[in-house]
Amino acid sequence: MTRAVVVNLGLPKTGTTTLARALRRAGYRTADWKIRPRQTPRTELHDAFVARILYEDYFASGDPLARLGGFSAITEMSAMVPPDHVLWPQTDWGLIDAIRRHHPQARFLLSHRAAALTADSMVRWRNLGSQRLPKHGVPGLPAGFGHARGELARWIDAHAAFVRRVFAGDPALLEFDVGDPGAPAAIGAHLGCSLPWWGHANRTAPGAGDGTGAGAACTSTC
Template sequence: MTVKLVNLGLPKTGTTTLAHALDKAGWTVADHKVRRIHTREVGLGGTFIGRQLYNGYFETGDPFVHLDPIYDALTEISVLNGDTSVWPQCDYAMLKAMRMARPDMLFVATWRPAADTSDSMRRWNNMGTDRLPNGNIPGLPRGYGGSDAERIRWIDGHYDMLRDLFGDDPRYLELPVGADNARDLLSAHLGIDLPWWGRLNVNDTPDGMEGAA
């Protein structure tokens, strides 16, 4: 087994939905952490996917060396937990290393409108009010990200960077998870049938709207 898909989308853009859809299609999926049920390797289970990507990159130049035997897809690769702030999808050197290590690998970037994503971040476990402003994230230095305006600028900048980097590369798909044809777009990109598509890990809001993770 080798990693054949990486999601470069930001948190609260449908990453959990993507993971569930791929799992239902029979793929082994990593969402945020290496699950202990997926490996018996000492010291690997329970660790963050983003950390293992950087371990592989700095040890060998191949970000996937520790994850290849386990996973088909990586759907949430960032970490923002206490003092740990790891964002491979925002790091040009990491993205270049991924592409060089796996020339045939597919990429997807789950996407929602920046204002909706920012609002979901604000309401999700103090992400927008505390963790982002204290996270020291690529494109969002410590002290920024506490307002919608700052988060929206950062979110838009991230996807602009990906568009500039990948251009019309057919291996890359920006996936609008809320679109009516999102399932068809992803299915065509991967060349597989997707038996499930929906919304998971949502935030309930006073007006009844939801924000997907």
């Protein structure tokens, strides 16, 4: 069955892992921040970050999905593994626009939940919110900002506003709250499929500290 590619523009800790699992169980070939060797015979993509592939192909050919044609869904786009992989394609208008132009049938999602809850989860998810985001900086959140949960929440809200503005009036985008009981049905209707599973994957444990939310585990040097 041929499906239009699905691209999630949500930030880490907004249910991206839950979405990845749900789409896989619905039959989608899903890329979730990093390509595992078992997912493709293309050895040059093994263990590559999705964000790196998107940018390499965007600048090489204009089509960010040129080498990801074997995948039908991307659920986590960003990579936050300093110093070489601090990449946030979901914040980049040029890259998003290129996907829309090269893949006009693509369906987009914006996973989210209350900004304060997302900020709290980022802070508790290993060292994503406590070290990497404030130290290294990302689009909209320069280095030195983000130590406070309120600063993270402002950035999170601004990203959602950015995506809404980019897709204003475009039915190709569905925004959903991962905690909404109606989310699975809304996603299924948007994509034209049924989601046989919906739950809570990659849960942040209370009091957890230091690691990754966007990318692979990060060492103390990050």
